[in-house]
Amino acid sequence: MKGTIKVVILSLALVLLCSGMASATIPYYSYTYKTWQDIYPSPHIYEPIWERFGSDMGDGIGNFNAPEDIFIDHEGNFFIADTLNNRIVKLNGDFWCVGVIDSFDNDGRRDTFNQPTGVFVTKQNEIYIADKENKRIVVLSDDLSLKMIINEPKSDIIPEDFKYNPLKVAVDNTGRIFVCAVSAIDGLFLFTPRGEFDRFFGSTPVKVNPIEKIWRMLYTSRQKEKVSLNLSMEYSNITIDHTGFIYATLRNQSREQVRRLNINGTNIIKTNKITDTRFGDYIRGGPGVPGSQVVDAAVDEDNNVYVLDIRTNKVYLYNILGDMLGVIGGKSTGAMLGAMHNPASIEVKDNILYVLDGVRGSILKFEPTDFGRMIIDANKLYIEGKYVDSMDLWYEVIKLNSNYELAYIGLGNAMYKLGNYVDAMRYFDLGFYKEGYSKAFKEHRGEIIKDNFTIFMTSIVVILAGLFVLRRFMRHKNITMRRLYGEND
Numbered sequence: 001m002k003g004t005i006k007v008v009i010l011s012l013a014l015v016l017l018c019s020g021m022a023s024a025t026i027p028y029y030s031y032t033y034k035t036w037q038d039i040y041p042s043p044h045i046y047e048p049i050w051e052r053f054g055s056d057m058g059d060g061i062g063n064f065n066a067p068e069d070i071f072i073d074h075e076g077n078f079f080i081a082d083t084l085n086n087r088i089v090k091l092n093g094d095f096w097c098v099g100v101i102d103s104f105d106n107d108g109r110r111d112t113f114n115q116p117t118g119v120f121v122t123k124q125n126e127i128y129i130a131d132k133e134n135k136r137i138v139v140l141s142d143d144l145s146l147k148m149i150i151n152e153p154k155s156d157i158i159p160e161d162f163k164y165n166p167l168k169v170a171v172d173n174t175g176r177i178f179v180c181a182v183s184a185i186d187g188l189f190l191f192t193p194r195g196e197f198d199r200f201f202g203s204t205p206v207k208v209n210p211i212e213k214i215w216r217m218l219y220t221s222r223q224k225e226k227v228s229l230n231l232s233m234e235y236s237n238i239t240i241d242h243t244g245f246i247y248a249t250l251r252n253q254s255r256e257q258v259r260r261l262n263i264n265g266t267n268i269i270k271t272n273k274i275t276d277t278r279f280g281d282y283i284r285g286g287p288g289v290p291g292s293q294v295v296d297a298a299v300d301e302d303n304n305v306y307v308l309d310i311r312t313n314k315v316y317l318y319n320i321l322g323d324m325l326g327v328i329g330g331k332s333t334g335a336m337l338g339a340m341h342n343p344a345s346i347e348v349k350d351n352i353l354y355v356l357d358g359v360r361g362s363i364l365k366f367e368p369t370d371f372g373r374m375i376i377d378a379n380k381l382y383i384e385g386k387y388v389d390s391m392d393l394w395y396e397v398i399k400l401n402s403n404y405e406l407a408y409i410g411l412g413n414a415m416y417k418l419g420n421y422v423d424a425m426r427y428f429d430l431g432f433y434k435e436g437y438s439k440a441f442k443e444h445r446g447e448i449i450k451d452n453f454t455i456f457m458t459s460i461v462v463i464l465a466g467l468f469v470l471r472r473f474m475r476h477k478n479i480t481m482r483r484l485y486g487e488n489d
Helices: 001-018 021-025 210-218 222-229 370-383 392-401 405-420 421-430 434-451 453-488
Strands: 031-033 039-041 046-053 071-073 078-082 086-089 099-102 104-108 111-114 116-121 127-131 138-141 146-150 166-171 177-181 188-191 195-203 235-240 245-252 258-260 293-301 305-308 314-318 324-328 345-349 353-358 362-368
Touching: 046 222, 071 116, 071 345, 071 353, 078 127, 086 116, 104 146, 111 305, 127 166, 127 177, 138 166, 138 314, 146 392, 166 235, 245 293, 245 305, 293 345, 324 370, 362 370, 370 392, 370 405, 392 405, 405 421, 405 434, 421 434
Parallel strands: 116 166, 235 293
Antiparallel strands: 031 039, 046 362, 071 078, 078 086, 086 099, 104 111, 116 127, 127 138, 138 146, 166 177, 177 188, 188 195, 235 245, 245 258, 293 305, 305 314, 314 324, 345 353, 353 362
């Protein structure tokens, strides 16, 4: 036992050393998962650069009060839903306040917000605001004049006792409006570009596995009610990537906490063999117990997905195939740079991560470390199918983290493309990639047969010829013996 502890301590020390001197000040550790969900320490892939408060971003702006959303528009401006200050704050790329939206003209009268919790800006610079306690979506034109108000929807498919409080809003390339509302278990509210309610979007029946069914038979009524709440399909956030796909997160779920929805609302997100359909922290909890509390997701230009888990106060980074690239951030009771206290929302631009902390009322900026940059660049080449070009980067990754399975898989694909099937098998084996190993083994077996085809065929011909000669010899011998015995008779 003591020997195991020593190995873990030495591994963590080596990881910190490989991460560079800056890592010594980062108030959390980083890790990766291996095939059997085992956690292995890893160098940091991102490091905190700064933390800024509202008062740092302009004269007279004051501090944020329980902000709940951050959004980056196509011009690089930042919009903050400063919830309890009942306003939207606009910052430029240098994080200096260039505008505060706390009211608007509504048919000749001054109208205000009541706890805005979501903001979205289109390419036409139209601002969509989820005005939660006013039960509406406010749409402002680029000159901040009122374009439209989408009030509480009415429909036969909406329960009569449902209390509508919109949390988040997003608009796709066709102008369709998607709204995430409190306690809406039927999916996202979908509105037409004119603000008319169309239908629920992204609804999926709750799936309960056989083990959970057995456990539920043993639960009390109160426990069953709690499990039902945990299994409810309540979306917590929505975002739209640069290709127009909708990403939606679910907070109270143990699986499928992040969904990539196509135009029909079907989940088409890809997952990998390690965490399966789990996102965020992998927890071996009991039935009905969500391992993570996912409240937001952001997608970068390379289609990598950043997932915010407020149970662990971490951001988990995945590529578009569902492979986890690393972990960013963590909990801390102090005020050390990089510690997250209650992260509410995230955004990403040019591989730089921005985290909005609701408790501290601050924005945290994270940038890739050298190790993280290697992974991001290698993964981009890997996703593009440029396996050979990614080899040098994967070799460097393995030098710093010998447990990084995706690096071995990347090298295995490179060797396979180069026709080096033996090394491909070796790297696929190190990466626990059975499909790749089987594919390389099949090619290697074919090579063996091809390389030894002449010898193999020659051997067959010799054997057949030998059998033919032996048969002729035995036949001739039998005839001779019959004649000999016939004459004696």
